[in-house]
Amino acid sequence: MGTATLNPGARIDYQAELNEQQLAAVTSPGGPALVIAGAGSGKTRTLTYRVAWLLENGVKPWNILLLTFTNKAAREMTGRVAELLGAGADGIWSGTFHSIGNRILRHHAEAIGFRPGFTILDREDQSDLLKNTARDTGAPTRDKRFPKPDVLAELFSLSSNTEEPLEQIVRERFGYFEEITSAIIAVRGAYEKRKRTANAMDFDDLLLQTRRLLREHRETGEYYREQFQHVLVDEYQDTNLVQADFVDQLGSKHGNIMVVGDDAQSIYSWRGANFENILNFSRRYPGAATHRIETNYRSVPGILDVANAAIRGNSRQFEKNLRAWRSSGARPVLAQLATNNEQASYVAEQILKLHGEGLDFRDMAVLYRAHFHSMEIQLELTRCGIPFEVTSGLRFFEQAHIKDIAAFLKFTVNPSDETAFRRMARLLPGVGEKTADNLWETVKAAAASGISFDRALRAARPPARAAKIWEQLAVTLDEIAPERKPISPDRAIEAVMDALYEDHMKAEFANYESRREDLRTLVGYARQFPSTEDFLSQVALLTNADGAGSREEAGDDRVVLSSIHQAKGLEWRAVFVIWLTEGMFPGSRSLENPDSLEEERRLFYVAVTRGRDHLYLTHPQLRLNSNYGDPFQRRSRFIAEIPEHLLDKPEANEAPRKPPVKKTSQKDWWY
């Protein structure tokens, strides 16, 4: 890549393609810059044009660092830059905070006490290791009051990401664990040691260890600080302290830090995001330029009026006024329904109506605070024969069969990985948790010593039932890593399947066929990776179904049912926001705390601003068929905060039409 010279004919006409505010941000000189980009204002566009502009002005791709939160965002961003500039954009350092951390750490693992080929623990691996650690630490795990591994993981993670001592996290956010704080702290200490021994990092480590590396190793830190002439950050309102620090450090040499975000859409404080980062950016960087991008291209004015009114209730925010670019359209609808069942039939009815008016199903979304809010909707849509998809459920790379296979590969790359070993061992008949632990006790020394996997495994004696297949396992490991050098990941997966995993799947899974298909897909996906290590990093960091496993067909025409969190960044022609009642949205847990209430309001703002043409806000007065919670539902304060004249109310006497199918079969389920 000797020259990044661009074909002059391909130059971008920035003035024509951007509005004034976007243009100012895109062409701003160096130095720290804060870009406050309202919902639907072309945030991604601004960022991608900024990258293009830098490249056209002679910045080399590898001197640009572009940080995002999700793989999806990273892909979209680089894709769009490539569209603008073609191959001239190759070589940009673009990715999630975690993947960039991983990329740096892979080169310098030894400097911070890890070995190359360290394993990345995903949330499940982390839980697994924590469960073991807690037990070995002698923590009172049998006590009902002792936090489960998942809860421990959350506590530790929150502490890491907020940089608050664990003690404080427990006291302030999990008061009911306060009397066992010391036991919890002890588990954390043991867990940290255990990870090190296993040569493994969890997601948080990818950030923390990178930061430590940059801080404590002057030369390495200097190298990267020198390299990244421009640092750009997407969704800055969702950064936590560690990430903000990460950005500050990497950008400190050249000082060209551009952060883009919308404080009104900060909805992740419960996992450590700190929206002070964006609010205080100009204080941390005196003299930082501030750009506001306030023209909304997405929604009709009626929807925007509601959005602006909704967010006004918050005290802590940048003042901004989102202006509609579009000039006319339908007014948002507020529908009060008698019960949750009627809410569901109302939504179904309106979906059919809009469909009749020419909207595709895929143009519509039903959004809600929590997944269980969608229950009745799912039933009702099924009953009416309306196709839909729910954006939740297991992700491709988190499914058992994918993780099982990955365990074999992980172990060959990192023979200290006890989590991978135990997972493998537990696949054998007659081997449960206890036996797997015992086997590891015997094998671990041999595995670390450098002798062949075959010989290492033969040091242990598994239960008689598993003896035969244990031998097969030993042979297979040697086959996929002769002389402990892993062969290519695709061939390794095939070898494991042939040797033992196919049989395991047939016996274990009712849907053997489809799982085998998944694994075939995985083999194909693995081919693009030069090494097993690269492949495994990718599998760990790519928790979405966006890599190998995307089974979505382009032709699918389905209504989307989604939590608001997952809907962020997306848009539909018609959006339904349901369950707008006190206790549901805002959720009951946020009612007492003003900060969480403000976050709920931002969440509501995010929901409202997803809609382009039609917006429906619905709330039932009565909650039927539930064994917990209050049956009487009061209208959400978020509705009360919207001036009445902004909302259309359907005629009270417009009785719900008869549902197209009889209700009989549902009855049993309901009562």
Add this chain to the structure above:
DNA sequence: AGAGTGGGCCTTTTT
């Protein structure tokens, strides 16, 4: 080890 039973819980979710 694995199947079966009863009690307690019940936001949001990316990497």
Add this chain to the structure above:
DNA sequence: GGCCCACTCT
């Protein structure tokens, strides 16, 4: 109502 976990029994 349903899920997940701990405990019991085989």
